[in-house]
Amino acid sequence: MTIDVGAHLKAVRTLHGLSQRELAKRAGVTNGLISLIEQNRVSPSVSSLKKVLDGIPMSLADFFTLDEVQGPDVFFDKETLPDLGSGPVSLRLVAARRGNRAMAILQERYQPGADTGEDMLSHRGEAGGIVCRGEIEVTIGSQSRILGPGDAYYFSSSTPHRFRNLGTEVCEIVSACTPPTF
Amino acid sequence: MTIDVGAHLKAVRTLHGLSQRELAKRAGVTNGLISLIEQNRVSPSVSSLKKVLDGIPMSLADFFTLDEVQGPDVFFDKETLPDLGSGPVSLRLVAARRGNRAMAILQERYQPGADTGEDMLSHRGEAGGIVCRGEIEVTIGSQSRILGPGDAYYFSSSTPHRFRNLGTEVCEIVSACTPPTF
DNA sequence: TGCCTTCGTCCATTATATTAGACAGCCAAT
DNA sequence: ATTGGCTGTCTAATATAATGGACGAAGGCA
Numbered sequence: 001m002t003i004d005v006g007a008h009l010k011a012v013r014t015l016h017g018l019s020q021r022e023l024a025k026r027a028g029v030t031n032g033l034i035s036l037i038e039q040n041r042v043s044p045s046v047s048s049l050k051k052v053l054d055g056i057p058m059s060l061a062d063f064f065t066l067d068e069v070q071g072p073d074v075f076f077d078k079e080t081l082p083d084l085g086s087g088p089v090s091l092r093l094v095a096a097r098r099g100n101r102a103m104a105i106l107q108e109r110y111q112p113g114a115d116t117g118e119d120m121l122s123h124r125g126e127a128g129g130i131v132c133r134g135e136i137e138v139t140i141g142s143q144s145r146i147l148g149p150g151d152a153y154y155f156s157s158s159t160p161h162r163f164r165n166l167g168t169e170v171c172e173i174v175s176a177c178t179p180p181t182f
Numbered sequence: 183m184t185i186d187v188g189a190h191l192k193a194v195r196t197l198h199g200l201s202q203r204e205l206a207k208r209a210g211v212t213n214g215l216i217s218l219i220e221q222n223r224v225s226p227s228v229s230s231l232k233k234v235l236d237g238i239p240m241s242l243a244d245f246f247t248l249d250e251v252q253g254p255d256v257f258f259d260k261e262t263l264p265d266l267g268s269g270p271v272s273l274r275l276v277a278a279r280r281g282n283r284a285m286a287i288l289q290e291r292y293q294p295g296a297d298t299g300e301d302m303l304s305h306r307g308e309a310g311g312i313v314c315r316g317e318i319e320v321t322i323g324s325q326s327r328i329l330g331p332g333d334a335y336y337f338s339s340s341t342p343h344r345f346r347n348l349g350t351e352v353c354e355i356v357s358a359c360t361p362p363t364f
Numbered sequence: 365t366g367c368c369t370t371c372g373t374c375c376a377t378t379a380t381a382t383t384a385g386a387c388a389g390c391c392a393a394t
Numbered sequence: 395a396t397t398g399g400c401t402g403t404c405t406a407a408t409a410t411a412a413t414g415g416a417c418g419a420a421g422g423c424a
Contacts, residue, residue, distance in 0.1 A: 005228055020402065030383055035403060042381050045411070046187055047225035064243040105310045105334065105358055116197075128287045130356050132314045152287065174312050176287055176358030202372065212413055217373060224411055227381075 006040035009052070012063065013038075016056055027055030108173040110136055110165040128154030129175025136171040137164045188222035191234070194245065195220075198238055209237030290355040292318055292347040310336035311357030318353040319346045 013023055013034075020038075024031040029051055036042045037052070044052070046060070053063055108129070130152045137146050138153060139162040146166070147153065165171045195205055195216075202220075206213040211233055218224045219234070226234070228242070235245055290311075312334045319328050321344040322337045328348070329335065337343065347353045 019400080021400085030385095031402080032384080032404080033382055036381080039403085043227040043229035045225040045227050045381070046231060048382075049228060059246070061243065061246040064241070064246055105312060105336070107312050107332065107334075128358075130287060130289050132354075132356065150289070152289075154287065172314070174314065174356035176310075201370075203370080213371095214373080214375095214414080215412055218412080221373085227411070230412075 004040070005043070005049075006038045008063070009034070010038040012056060012058060018056070023052065023055050025055075027052045105174070105176045108163075108175060110134070110163060110171040110173070112165055112168050112170065114163075114165045114171075116163045127175060127177035128152065129173045132172040132174055134165070134169040134171030135167045136173070137166050138162070139164070186222070187225070187231075188220045190245070191216070192220040194238060194240060200238070205234065205237050207237075209234045287356070287358045290345075290357060292316070292345060292353040292355070294347055294350050294352065296353075297346045298344055308337065309357060309359035310334065311355045314354040314356055316347070316351040316353030317349050318355065319348050320344070321346075 013020070018026075020034045021031040024034050027034075029048060033042075033044070033048065034052065037044050037049075049063075050060055053060060106129075131147045131149050133149060135146055135148045137144060139145075195202070200208075202216045203213040206216050209216075211230060215224075215226070215230065216234065219226050219231075231245075232242055235242060288311075313329045313331050315331060317328055317330045319326060320335055321327075322335065323343075327335075345355075
């Protein structure tokens with residue numbers, strides 16, 4: 001999916017009834033830059049594009065998601081779910097592909113020995129999940145525990161955390177977090 | 183909603199078990215650039231970031247929509263999870279019982295022949311889930327579909343919905359809904 | 365110990381994004 | 395026909411992203 005950032009920005013801008021100069025003023029950039037971006041004469045930096053979109057306003061996630069095919073938003077085949085990692089830890093995302101979702105649902109698979117590491121990002125919001133298969137050691141701040149099938153966790157996501165599969169079996173978790181924008 | 187592009191890229195990259203150099207080679211950029219991006223010393227152009235993500239591979243939309251799964255504050259043993267019914271449809275509730283949870287997470291088990299009936303209660307909010315085991319027919323509004331392991335659904339709770347296990351095997355689903363209206 | 369490889373970071377140069385301001389075209393009201 | 399305000403485009407200067415190569419640290423192996 002080749003993204004035509006320029007045409008896309010122009011469409012979004014005009015849809016909101018803004019001129020290049022109006023948007024530039026709101027965004028804190030020059031009108032010339034917006035002109036150049038819309039002609040695809042430059043590829044804006046993420047920070048610049050974010051400034052521009054803030055003037056609309058629109059999130060980066062929404063901007064890049066608008067191009068995606070608008071399939072039925074109720075069912076998701078597992079083949080079409082975005083795969084985030086084919087390594088020791090794999091994630092498959094259900095919702096949150098569109099910006100207006102209230103939450104995201106993930107299927108996580110941890111290979112034996114898999115370790116998310118200590119320095120995971122954390123933001124506002126809450127998250128929780130249920131272990132479906134296998135066992136996994138979950139560490140939150142100072143607390144640590146090994147969860148098995150049927151066990152669960154729930155937390156507000158501002159705490160450092162870590163998932164480690166210490167066993168010899170694959171561990172599967174289904175989790176949800178809200179809000180889905182980070 | 184300031185996005186930490188650097189930390190996010192690093193998380194995504196390491197989740198895929200790639201080194202900066204490996205990813206750089208796949209993406210057709212230099213390892214130094216990836217280093218600089220991950221340190222937030224530069225804000226990459228959209229074209230550069232796209233090249234980098236193509237090496238993973240991951241779409242820009244997914245990159246800006248997704249973030250890491252967060253860690254837990256609270257653990258739940260499966261024995262302590264409230265069991266809502268032991269009939270053809272059983273539910274085990276993870277969160278939402280205590281305090282002001284943002285959402286509820288449920289483990290649902292449908293025996294063969296189980297049927298939630300036609301007009302499920304509907305409230306405000308959204309719900310979604312992933313099938314973990316077995317198969318189930320899910321009807322949302324006018325759409326109907328049979329989902330298997332790994333398949334998923336997502337809908338706003340005001341839409342009438344129905345779950346029926348037409349097969350001979352137990353079906354397990356992990357679902358989440360917000361706000362927790364149970 | 366020494367050698368080799370891979371890791372991530374850093375520096376100087378080059379390529380490119382961004383700015384400030386000028387320009388032509390268009391429409392409405394003199 | 396002007397003036398004024400608006401549109402989007404373009405150019406030269408400047409800020410910054412991106413490159414290619416060098417560096418030290420860490421790990422495996424002789």
